[in-house]
Amino acid sequence: MIVELGHFALILAFAVAIVQTVVPLIGAHKGWRSWMAVAEPAATAQFILVAGSFAALTYAFVTSDFSLRLVVLNSHTAKPLLYKISGVWGNHEGSMLLWVLILALFGATAAWFGGNLPPSLRARVLGVQASVGVAFYAFVLFTSNPFQRLAQPPFDGQDLNPLLQDPGLAFHPPFLYLGYVGLSICFSFAVAALLEGRVDAAWGRWVRPWTLAAWLFLSIGIGLGSWWAYYELGWGGFWFWDPVENASFMPWLIAAALLHSAIVVEKREVLKSWTILLAITAFGFSLIGTFIVRSGVITSVHAFANDPERGMFILFILAFFMGGALTLFTARASIMQAKGVFGVVSRETMLVANNILLAVSCMVVFVGTLWPLFAELFMDRKLSVGPPFFNTAFTPFMVILALILPVGAIMPWKRGRLGRALKQLRWAFALALAIAALAWAMQTGRSALGPIGIFLGTWLVAGAAVDLWSRTGRKGSFARLWRLPRADWGKSVAHSGFGITILGIAGLLAWEVEDVRVVAIGETFDVAGYELRLNDVQELRGPNYFATTGFVSLIKEGVAVTELRPEKRVYPVAGMPTTEAGIDNGFLRDVYVVLGDRQLDGSWAVRTYIKPLANWIWLGTIVMALGGLLSLSDRRYRVAAGAAKAVKPTQGVPAE
Amino acid sequence: MKRLILILSLLVTPVLAVEPDEILADPKLEERARELSKGLRCLVCRNESIDESNADLAKDLRLLVRERLVAGDTNDQVIDFVVDRYGEYVLLKPTTGGANLVLWATGPIVLLLAIGAGAMFVRSRRRSAQTSDDLTDEEQARLKEIMGE
Numbered sequence: 102m103i104v105e106l107g108h109f110a111l112i113l114a115f116a117v118a119i120v121q122t123v124v125p126l127i128g129a130h131k132g133w134r135s136w137m138a139v140a141e142p143a144a145t146a147q148f149i150l151v152a153g154s155f156a157a158l159t160y161a162f163v164t165s166d167f168s169l170r171l172v173v174l175n176s177h178t179a180k181p182l183l184y185k186i187s188g189v190w191g192n193h194e195g196s197m198l199l200w201v202l203i204l205a206l207f208g209a210t211a212a213w214f215g216g217n218l219p220p221s222l223r224a225r226v227l228g229v230q231a232s233v234g235v236a237f238y239a240f241v242l243f244t245s246n247p248f249q250r251l252a253q254p255p256f257d258g259q260d261l262n263p264l265l266q267d268p269g270l271a272f273h274p275p276f277l278y279l280g281y282v283g284l285s286i287c288f289s290f291a292v293a294a295l296l297e298g299r300v301d302a303a304w305g306r307w308v309r310p311w312t313l314a315a316w317l318f319l320s321i322g323i324g325l326g327s328w329w330a331y332y333e334l335g336w337g338g339f340w341f342w343d344p345v346e347n348a349s350f351m352p353w354l355i356a357a358a359l360l361h362s363a364i365v366v367e368k369r370e371v372l373k374s375w376t377i378l379l380a381i382t383a384f385g386f387s388l389i390g391t392f393i394v395r396s397g398v399i400t401s402v403h404a405f406a407n408d409p410e411r412g413m414f415i416l417f418i419l420a421f422f423m424g425g426a427l428t429l430f431t432a433r434a435s436i437m438q439a440k441g442v443f444g445v446v447s448r449e450t451m452l453v454a455n456n457i458l459l460a461v462s463c464m465v466v467f468v469g470t471l472w473p474l475f476a477e478l479f480m481d482r483k484l485s486v487g488p489p490f491f492n493t494a495f496t497p498f499m500v501i502l503a504l505i506l507p508v509g510a511i512m513p514w515k516r517g518r519l520g521r522a523l524k525q526l527r528w529a530f531a532l533a534l535a536i537a538a539l540a541w542a543m544q545t546g547r548s549a550l551g552p553i554g555i556f557l558g559t560w561l562v563a564g565a566a567v568d569l570w571s572r573t574g575r576k577g578s579f580a581r582l583w584r585l586p587r588a589d590w591g592k593s594v595a596h597s598g599f600g601i602t603i604l605g606i607a608g609l610l611a612w613e614v615e616d617v618r619v620v621a622i623g624e625t626f627d628v629a630g631y632e633l634r635l636n637d638v639q640e641l642r643g644p645n646y647f648a649t650t651g652f653v654s655l656i657k658e659g660v661a662v663t664e665l666r667p668e669k670r671v672y673p674v675a676g677m678p679t680t681e682a683g684i685d686n687g688f689l690r691d692v693y694v695v696l697g698d699r700q701l702d703g704s705w706a707v708r709t710y711i712k713p714l715a716n717w718i719w720l721g722t723i724v725m726a727l728g729g730l731l732s733l734s735d736r737r738y739r740v741a742a743g744a745a746k747a748v749k750p751t752q753g754v755p756a757e
Numbered sequence: 758m759k760r761l762i763l764i765l766s767l768l769v770t771p772v773l774a775v776e777p778d779e780i781l782a783d784p785k786l787e788e789r790a791r792e793l794s795k796g797l798r799c800l801v802c803r804n805e806s807i808d809e810s811n812a813d814l815a816k817d818l819r820l821l822v823r824e825r826l827v828a829g830d831t832n833d834q835v836i837d838f839v840v841d842r843y844g845e846y847v848l849l850k851p852t853t854g855g856a857n858l859v860l861w862a863t864g865p866i867v868l869l870l871a872i873g874a875g876a877m878f879v880r881s882r883r884r885s886a887q888t889s890d891d892l893t894d895e896e897q898a899r900l901k902e903i904m905g906e
Contacts, residue, residue, distance in 0.1 A: 336809050343804045371882060442882050450879050457871040465864040472851070472860045480856055485798050487806070487849025494864045619777045697776065706777050 104169060107157020108248035111198075114150035114205065115238035117143055121208075121231035125224035129296070137224035141212045144227050147234065148209035151202045155189075158198060158247055162189050168254040171195060171247050177260040177674050179645040187271035188261045193395065193411075194247035196274060200391070201237050203275075203282040208234065211286055211311075218307060225293035226286070233285050236418045244411050260645065260674035269329035273322055277349055280319025281387045284352055286311045287359065288384035291377045292426050295433045300373045305366030308380065310738050312363055316356040317729030323349050324722035335680035337693050337710050339609070339718055342491040347470040348390030351463050355383040358459035361452050368514065369441035369449060374434060375456070381426045386463070388419040398474060444516035451509030455502065462498035469494065503557040503603060507564025510596060511571060525571055529563035544612065554607020561600025569593040588735040595728025602721030608714025621704040625656075629711045631692060632656035636664075638696070638705055646670045648681075651696040651705065655685055667696040667707075691715040775808065776816070781823055790823050793835055797822070798849050806849055 121143035128136025161169050162185050165178050175192045176185055184191075190199040208230040215223045241247070264270070290308040294300045326346070331339045340346065359379040365372045392398070396412025443449040469486045476482045507529060511522050523530075537556035544551060572589050573581040614629040625634040634654040641648045653665040665683030672679070685692040690713045697706030775794075781787040794808035799815040807815040807822075818839065825835045839847055851857045 334809075335811075338809070341804060439882065443879075445879055445883055449882070453875045453879060457868070457875050461864065461868045461871050464867050468860060468863045476856070482856075483844060483846045484851055484857075485804075485846055485849050486851050486860070487796075487798060487804065489796055489850035490860075493850075494861065498864070498868075617775055617777050617780065708775075 103157050104161050104166065104248055104250070107154040107161075108246075110150045110157070111154040111238070111242065111248070114147050114154065114201075115235070115242060117147045117150060118205075118231045118234040118238055121147060122228050122235055124228075125231075126228040126296075129221040129224040129228070132221070134220065137220050140224045140227035140231075143231070144205075144208045144212035147231065148205040151198075151205045155198055155202045158195060159186060159189050162186065165258065167256070167258055168250050169247075170249045170251050173251065173255055173258045175261050176258040177645060178257055179674075180261060180266070181644055183268070183271060184261055184266045187265070187274075190274045190278075191261050191265045194241070194245045196278075197237070197241050197245050197395070198247050199274065199278055200282055201234060201241060203278050204230070204234050204237060204285055207283055207286045207311075211289070222293055222297050225296050226289045229289040229292045229296075230286060233289070233422065236421070240411075240414050240418065244414050258674075260672060263646065263670070263672040263675050263677045263679050264333065266645075266672075267329060267333055269325050269333070273325040273329060275322075276318050276325060277322030280315050280317075280322050280356070281349065281352060281390065283311065283315030283318055284356060284380075284384045284387050287315065287356075287380040288422075288426065291380035292429065295377065295426075295429045295436075298433065298436050300366070300377060300437050302367050302370050305363045305368075305370075305373075305376065306737075308376075309360070309363040309367060310733055312356060312360050312380075312383075313729050313733045316353070316360055317726045317733070319349065319353045319356060320722055320726045320729065323353060324719050324726070327722075328719050331715070332682050332684055333679065335682060335695050336708075337682065337691075337712055337715070339606075339715070342469075342488045344470050345394050347466050348393045351466055351470075352383055352386040352390060354459050354463040354466070355379060355386055358456045358463075359383050361455050361459075365449055365452050369443065371439040371441045371443070371449060372453070372456075373439060374430075374437035377430060377437065379456075379460075381423070381430065385419070385423045386467075388415065388422065389467075391415055392419060393470070441515075443514070446512070446517050446519050448509065448512045448514045448517065451505065451512050454505060455509060458498050458502045462495055462502075465494050465498070466491065499603075500553075500557065503561055503599070506561060506596060506599070507568065510564065510568045510592065526564055526567055529560060529567045532563050533557075533560035548611060551607055551611025554603055554611065558600045558602075558604030558607060561603065562597040565593040565597040565600065568596075586735055586737075587731045588737075591728045591730070591732025591735065593728070594731055595725050598721045598724030598726075598728055600721070601717050601724055605714045605717025605719075605721055608717065609712055612713045614711040616709040618707060619700055619704050620707045621702075624704075628709045630657070631711065633694070633707075633709060635705065635707060638699075643670065645674065646672045649696065651683070651694070651707070653683060653694050653707075655692055665692070665694045667694045669696055686716060688716070689713065775819065779816070779819055779823065781827065786823075786826050789832060790819070790826055793822050793826075793832060794819055796836075796849050797839060798847050800843060800847060 121140055124136050124143075125140035128134070128139065158171075160166075161172050162176055163182070165172065165176060165185070167173050171192060171194050172188075175188045175195070180188070188195070190196045208227060211230065212223075212227055215226065218226070287308055290304070290311065294304050323346075326349070327339050330341065331337055359376065362372050362376040362379055366376045392412060392415040395415055396409070398412055441449070469490055472486045473484055476484050507526055508519075508522050511525055533556045536559045537552040540555045541549075541552040569582065569585070569589060572585050573579075616626075616628040618626060620626060620635045622635055622637060625632055627633075632655075634656065636652040636654055638649060638651045641650050647670065649669045651665075651667045653667065655662045655665055663685050665685055667683035668681040670679045670681060671677075680695060683694040683696075690711055693710040693712055693715075695708040697708060699705055775791070781790060791808060795806050797807045797818060799805045799807045799810035799812055799818070801812050801814050802810045805815075807818045821839065822835055825838055830838065836848075845852065851860060853861050
């Protein structure tokens with residue numbers, strides 16, 4: 102019964118979305134206030150209905166209702182509760198339901214917090230947002246209905262893919278989707294502004310918090326996915342340039358560019374058409390990502406769904422929204438005249454450079470991801486584009502970006518002097534150089550990769566600190582530091598997060614130590630200054646798996662640090678093996694142990710890694726997201742949200 | 758229970774990517790073998806190199822690479838040997854010749870175009886910065902009108 106209610110609620114939400122698309126858009130066009138006013142309650146109603154629908158599906162998973170096809174395919178009674186819940190989105194149908202839930206959530210929040218928007222703009226934003234909703238409700242209901250019953254329910258389910266039964270991956274999709282789908286609201290704002298025929302500083306100010314929110318969720322989502330790959334796939338890589346990873350990385354890059362160009366629109370009223378274009382393409386990349394993942398067109402580790410019909414449907418949605426928005430964009434190009442003027446050496450120019458680097462690097466990822474498909478379709482060649490390509494073609498962009506970032510961040514608006522900016526940053530530069538030289542001196546006979554990465558990372562972190570300090574005035578004062586706007590803090594924190602991630606990547610890639618050997622039980626071996634002892638290997642049972650667990654003592658200078666438990670698991674229901682690495686997380690290094698096969702003489706193959714600075718990769722991601730959060734909680738947004746209807750919206754800042 | 762045991766025995770348990778018995782005695786050769794393995798795709802896996810993969814085919818390929826190295830092949834000869842037998846699909850780093858040139862050139866060319874467009878935009882903004890200080894004829898006339906009154 103509850104399942105049917107959920108199904109029905111989803112159909113109702115579909116109907117509400119249609120109303121929310123048609124009525125407010127007509128109302129805004131004709132200037133009928135009462136029609137425009139439909140958008141707000143409709144957005145709320147739509148959200149409540151989808152949330153109810155989602156709750157019904159979750160209920161079916163938690164109670165293991167095996168009359169539901171989806172639950173049979175993706176759940177099992179023995180599965181821990183957490184994974185029964187995460188099983189809801191650990192499959193195609195459920196994840197698409199999560200997609201529309203988040204789409205409706207963003208629509209509803211735009212309705213709740215959009216009180217300071219002009220009524221016609223708000224009606225249009227919500228109308229456009231609902232139109233995206235209509236397309237995806239249709240997709241879910243007609244091609245991927247999660248509420249299909251079975252005539253003869255089996256006694257038990259077929260279990261969730263064991264790789265997904267993991268805390269890191271349980272929460273990876275919701276965050277990723279909050280980011281992915283969050284970009285839909287930027288798209289809606291862009292299209293609404295084009296329909297409205299006005300793009301001004303106020304628009305830049307409204308769209309920025311939404312971009313910021315989407316970007317920070319996307320950062321967390323990508324970070325979780327990368328962390329999961331690190332400890333779950335068994336050799337401790339953190340990024341594989343897999344098509345599905347790229348699918349989430351491309352919107353992230355564009356969202357980062359949008360984040361910065363929206364500042365230029367807000368402060369200086371230039372780069373308007375470019376920003377609108379970014380807002381449209383950012384969501385376009387989300388849709389392309391959804392297409393890549395959901396159609397399975399490019400086979401990859403994560404593609405769980407293979408169904409051409411669904412792929413065609415998403416491709417059609419993509420073509421419709423991108424085609425429509427871009428046509429509208431060209432038709433309305435005249436409304437996006439730049440107002441502000443600035444010199445060649447200025448923050449504006451540096452932000453243009455930032456956007457160029459981010460957008461072109463995204464282009465490289467895009468071409469690299471789709472090239473195998475293109476080659477197969479048009480040249481009849483079957484080839485691969487793997488990590489070596491991306492490392493070579495993509496990394497230079499990030500190196501240049503990291504080099505110019507601190508200079509750009511400290512550069513004043515309108516007109517700056519390069520010499521002055523460099524002079525301010527001289528200590529940051531000297532510090533970065535010193536630490537890089539130290540790293541160079543300490544390593545023997547290895548590549549220059551490590552020191553270069555260390556230089557860039559330190560340069561970014563120190564540069565961000567200098568930037569923040571310079572905001573406190575000519576002399577600088579600690580008291581003033583705490584009173585700086587949170588947006589300033591957010592900027593510096595996010596930029597140093599980028600630096601920390603670079604430090605982590607450089608450390609891991611340059612100084613990793615690997616050791617592969619056969620070890621008898623009780624035997625001790627040395628890896629890079631650590632002593633490891635394989636104490637025992639036991640066969641154990643988990644709630645829904647069998648495990649072969651190794652007990653490995655980690656000893657440093659005669660003192661036992663910890664006991665690691667690398668595992669090999671077999672999930673009998675799903676019929677799949679997984680590896681669980683034994684990891685000792687440390688601030689400066691991880692010790693990473695993987696248990697291999699039992700040898701004929703009863704000893705075991707063991708693979709050990711020392712991974713320097715590994716955790717900094719994800720620490721940096723968290724710091725970046727934290728910076729986004731700080732910026733999002735800046736006073737001007739809080740005040741704008743609280744002031745709601747009382748205050749008339751600012752109609753742009755004066756150009757000069 | 759019988760079925761379960763059967764399933765368990767049929768399952769390939771995850772093994773190490775590079776297994777201890779594969780490692781060559783000569784560390785120089787072994788290092789070259791590892792480097793080559795990282796650029797070769799495990800054909801039955803999804804986006805994994807033979808260096809990372811646990812699949813049997815990857816193991817065979819790893820052994821093949823080592824065999825060729827021990828036989829005295831150069832790195833290029835080993836790669837050619839593998840590509841001759843498995844096709845260019847096996848290369849994780851696509852070749853730079855022919856149509857693949859488009860793939861490799863995309864980044865630099867688009868970057869140059871973007872820099873060109875960006876530079877033009879920045880210059881146009883600066884020019885309007887200079888001209889905007891001067892009044893247009895209309896504005897001059899209007900100014901005179903105001904001043905005159």
